[in-house]
Amino acid sequence: MCPLNPIDTIDITVDDLAKSYSNGGQTEQIFKDLQLEIKKKSFVAILGPSGCGKSTLLRLLSQAETPDQGTVKLNDAHRNNRRAHIEQKPALLPWRTALQNAYIGGEIRIDQDKKFRENYAKNLKEAFQEFHLKGYENYYPSQLSGGMQQRVAVIRALQSEPAILFCDEPFSAIDFVTRLELDTVFKQKCRDLTCTTVFVTHNIDEAIFLADRIIVFNKERPCRIVADIPNPHWRNFTDAVKSRLTPEFNALFEKIWGYLQ
Amino acid sequence: MIVRTKQLKLHAGRAAFLLILLGLWEVLAGQNAKADFSISRPSVVAKELMILFRDLSIFKDIGITGWEALAGLLLGTLIGSSCGLITWFSKFTSNLLKPFVVALGAMPVLAVAPLMIIWFGIGINMKIALACLSTVFVAYAQSAIGVDKVSQEYLDTLRGMNASRWQIFKIAIIPGTLDWIFGAMKTNTGLALLGAFIGEFISSNQGLGYLILRAAGLYNVPRALAVALLIIALALLFDWLATLVERKRNFLIERLCIPNEVWKSALV
Numbered sequence: 001m002c003p004l005n006p007i008d009t010i011d012i013t014v015d016d017l018a019k020s021y022s023n024g025g026q027t028e029q030i031f032k033d034l035q036l037e038i039k040k041k042s043f044v045a046i047l048g049p050s051g052c053g054k055s056t057l058l059r060l061l062s063q064a065e066t067p068d069q070g071t072v073k074l075n076d077a078h079r080n081n082r083r084a085h086i087e088q089k090p091a092l093l094p095w096r097t098a099l100q101n102a103y104i105g106g107e108i109r110i111d112q113d114k115k116f117r118e119n120y121a122k123n124l125k126e127a128f129q130e131f132h133l134k135g136y137e138n139y140y141p142s143q144l145s146g147g148m149q150q151r152v153a154v155i156r157a158l159q160s161e162p163a164i165l166f167c168d169e170p171f172s173a174i175d176f177v178t179r180l181e182l183d184t185v186f187k188q189k190c191r192d193l194t195c196t197t198v199f200v201t202h203n204i205d206e207a208i209f210l211a212d213r214i215i216v217f218n219k220e221r222p223c224r225i226v227a228d229i230p231n232p233h234w235r236n237f238t239d240a241v242k243s244r245l246t247p248e249f250n251a252l253f254e255k256i257w258g259y260l261q
Numbered sequence: 262m263i264v265r266t267k268q269l270k271l272h273a274g275r276a277a278f279l280l281i282l283l284g285l286w287e288v289l290a291g292q293n294a295k296a297d298f299s300i301s302r303p304s305v306v307a308k309e310l311m312i313l314f315r316d317l318s319i320f321k322d323i324g325i326t327g328w329e330a331l332a333g334l335l336l337g338t339l340i341g342s343s344c345g346l347i348t349w350f351s352k353f354t355s356n357l358l359k360p361f362v363v364a365l366g367a368m369p370v371l372a373v374a375p376l377m378i379i380w381f382g383i384g385i386n387m388k389i390a391l392a393c394l395s396t397v398f399v400a401y402a403q404s405a406i407g408v409d410k411v412s413q414e415y416l417d418t419l420r421g422m423n424a425s426r427w428q429i430f431k432i433a434i435i436p437g438t439l440d441w442i443f444g445a446m447k448t449n450t451g452l453a454l455l456g457a458f459i460g461e462f463i464s465s466n467q468g469l470g471y472l473i474l475r476a477a478g479l480y481n482v483p484r485a486l487a488v489a490l491l492i493i494a495l496a497l498l499f500d501w502l503a504t505l506v507e508r509k510r511n512f513l514i515e516r517l518c519i520p521n522e523v524w525k526s527a528l529v
Contacts, residue, residue: 062421083421083422083423084421084422085421085422087418089414091414091415091417091418093415093432093433093436093437095436095437095439095510095511096436096514103519104422104432107428107432107519107520108419108422108423108424108425108428108432117520140511
């Protein structure tokens with residue numbers, strides 16, 4: 001397993017990470033001596049019960065927060081430092097249409113010329129079709145349902161062709177049926193893009209379907225990794241509904257369920 | 262259907278209220294010569310209004326006062342909102358300057374009006390300056406509040422995409438504060454007219470303020486009231502214009518704050 005040149009194959013390195021919060025005089029140690037390596041172009045699901053510190057870990061990884069101890073290293077320097085986030089809330093700008101919102105990723109790339117931005121706008125329209133949003137390009141967020149808004153947020157993040165994509169339970173507020181559809185399209189799109197993805201979720205199904213590696217956390221303090229499970233069937237799961245019916249899926253589900261107990 | 266009848270009732274009620282008020286005024290003022298002289302009567306005011314419009318120079322007076330107020334309003338909004346918007350770049354500087362701005366804003370415009378004559382002369386510029394001074398602080402304060410109220414969510418999203426400070430300012434802060442700026446502009450229409458008016462009261466030889474001043478000087482109450490009505494009409498016109506601009510808000514943002522290749526591609 002040891003790579004010849006770790007710089008090129010590891011995208012995120014977490015070394016001896018410690019983080020605590022003071023909560024009314026009490027300090028709560030959330031992470032201690034945490035070690036983690038995430039390979040380039042992999043899709044890692046961070047799974048754990050609510051309140052275990054998944055989102056905190058994601059914020060540490062995306063360097064929105066600084067650890068008390070240890071380091072988080074992101075190896076995306078050679079790719080223009082491009083990162084994207086998909087949060088629980090779509091956070092679309094209400095004064096922009098769906099298309100204009102999705103375009104923001106291209107708009108902030110001032111290193112690119114006008115030609116790039118024109119292409120970007122053109123590709124957006126295709127993305128809208130893929131996410132079943134054709135015809136809604138010129139709607140304002142207030143005219144779209146929650147699921148549609150989140151799809152726009154997904155397009156906004158993916159279309160910027162990030163090197164690393166951070167997702168914090170992006171589909172948790174979406175109804176089950178829409179979520180299944182969205183999972184399928186999202187996975188397809190992520191595979192085409194080949195970006196490194198860290199996907200926080202509390203939904204076991206979603207983790208098994210989307211990720212090629214599932215890291216399970218527990219709710220203890222400090223929070224520990226209880227299992228690090230590779231998903232060998234990742235390539236075969238292409239449809240969120242059909243894969244749920246396969247025995248491989250169920251076996252993985254049972255295994256993870258055991259760890260969460 | 263029910264909504265429409267309710268609307269109709271409301272409008273009918275308002276018309277009735279106005280008619281009763283005017284009728285009472287007409288009848289009561291007619292009872293006594295002294296009252297008739299000091300508050301006049303609606304019919305006399307209406308007649309005076311017609312006389313005013315018989316002479317085309319009234320349009321020039323309306324135009325001058327309107328221009329003074331409008332130019333002052335636009336200038337005040339532009340300066341005030343720009344200063345309010347840039348407070349976003351440095352919370353520290355804006356807090357540092359806050360008491361000074363509050364102190365300046367608390368100063369009555371009338372107090373500095375004589376100074377304006379020294380700085381800007383007695384022409385139209387002095388009135389524009391006064392209208393601008395009357396509006397600039399409200400515009401500043403409102404846009405500074407608006408900047409603070411732009412949702413943190415939007416800023417976090419943009420930061421997560423590695424947007425620069427200037428880009429965040431352009432994409433989220435300016436458009437997000439626009440509602441507050443328009444709101445301030447609507448409040449300011451009245452203040453701008455008042456500013457222009459104060460200027461005309463101090464020194465003028467044209468404009469609606471001048472007409473009122475002269476009419477009152479000649480004890481011509483009906484004329485003063487007729488011109489006051491014109492000023493009300495001007496204020497309503499401004500308010501209507503502000504509403505019109507406000508309604509075009511998304512269009513304005515699209516054309517001013519969003520690169521044209523996006524909205525052009527959406528048109529195809």
